[in-house]
Amino acid sequence: MIDVLVVDDQELIRFGLVTLLQATPGISVVAEAADGESAIELAARTRPDVVLMDIRMPGMNGAEATERILTAGTDPAPRVLVLTTFDLDEYVYAALRAGASGFLLKDTGPQRLVEAVTAVARGDTLFAPSVTRRLIETYVTHADPEAPADPGRDLDVLTARESEVLRLTARGLSNTEIAARLFIGEATVKTHLNRTMTKLHVDSRAQAVVVAYESGLVVPGSSPL
Incomplete structure (x- = not known):
């Protein structure tokens, strides 16, 4: 059973999400929240597997709530799925x-x-x-150039193959496409990505992609070839 916490400040939308998920076999909505503060409290109390997080809310937005939930030390941490009206949203990037x-x-x-x-x-x-x-390309091009680098995310810790897999991942290729391009198996691609995330101290593929752009491994707008 997948336990889900639904977070949305609009009651009608939240009701629709809860109703849909509750009607789905294998999914249980353990709680619902109308704001970021409540989401943090309920995530700690109910320990859901997935948090369905609205990104634009009055008060604490979904990006801040996501960060607070994921740094709370819960083990295992929930997976956060961000909901947004726009596919290019600064808050989504922050999340x-x-x-x-x-x-x-x-x-x-x-x-x-x-x-x-x-x-x-x-x-x-x-x-x-x-x-x-x-x-990622949209927001990395607007990133703060004065932001301090994270020494724990130095790409020098990666092997040549891990760097290549990360580069292709950041350029938008799927595991299947990377495997075909590098003449390796999909399982090997996943292994390289897992090792890369461990070395870069990130918890998700999305975060690894962010690091690839922010470190200069991939230049926005460049060809994946």
Whole structure:
């Protein structure tokens, strides 16, 4: 059973999400929240597998709530699936940096929503690589040039193969496409990505992609070749 916490400040939307998920076999809505503060409290109390997090809310936005939830020390930490009206949203980018597992547009159909929750619960990312690339490129190009570098994320710790896999991942290629390009198995691609995330001290593929752009391994707009 996948336990879900639904967070949205609009009661009608929250009701629809809860109703849909509760009607889905294998999914249980353990709590619902109308704001970021309540989401943090309920996440700590109910320990959901997945938090379906609205990104734009009055008071504490979803990005800040995501960061607070994921740094609370809960083991295992919940997976956060961000809900947004726009596919290029500064708050979504902040949530990905904080460790969210991906994002979903609010006009997504019911089946896609259920598939996304299920995918996130099993540890996958839910968004298409091309969407990830567009989001990351948009906001990395506007990143603060004075922001301090994280020494724990020095790409020198990666092997040549790990760097190559990370580069292709950040350029929007799927595991299958990376495996075909590098003439290796998909399982090997996953192994390289897992080792890369461990070395870079990140918890998700999305965060690894952010690091790849912010470190200069991938230049926004460049060819993946």
